[in-house]
Amino acid sequence: MPAAGDRIYFAETPAQVIALLRLTIGIHPDRVQEETDYLALAAQAGRCQELRFRGWFGHVGELAYVSMGQIRPRPLFKIGSKVRFFNQAPDYTVSGICLVQPVRGVAGEPYGATVWHYFYAEARNQALAMSEKNTAAA
Numbered sequence: 001m002p003a004a005g006d007r008i009y010f011a012e013t014p015a016q017v018i019a020l021l022r023l024t025i026g027i028h029p030d031r032v033q034e035e036t037d038y039l040a041l042a043a044q045a046g047r048c049q050e051l052r053f054r055g056w057f058g059h060v061g062e063l064a065y066v067s068m069g070q071i072r073p074r075p076l077f078k079i080g081s082k083v084r085f086f087n088q089a090p091d092y093t094v095s096g097i098c099l100v101q102p103v104r105g106v107a108g109e110p111y112g113a114t115v116w117h118y119f120y121a122e123a124r125n126q127a128l129a130m131s132e133k134n135t136a137a138a
Helices: 014-024 029-044
Strands: 048-054 063-068 082-085 088-100 115-120 135-137
Touching: 014 029, 014 063, 029 048, 029 063
Parallel strands: none
Antiparallel strands: 048 063, 082 088, 082 135, 088 115
């Protein structure tokens, strides 16, 4: 989702993808079944990268790119895991996981690289996620 800070969402079925796109960029209600069928046909054809969907929200419509069958390493920690950040106490509890594409141009990060980030319960609803590179088991 380029307009959402290159946020990456995961779904298991074409219907889930279109439902997510409908909520985030706005798939027109009259086109939901057509877009779901299109995505299902693309999925049957095998892996593909960056099918483009233009949303219905906004003046010109936001874009989203859908990729299928990409292999990514699993996150090192699960929700509920006790972790430490920067290898320092105290311990924190993982409450959420997201995959982030670092800001382009950051040294040492190849273009398109992604890094798992962890939300933690002790943040008290702050939207700060810590990079897996700075996270260790407690």
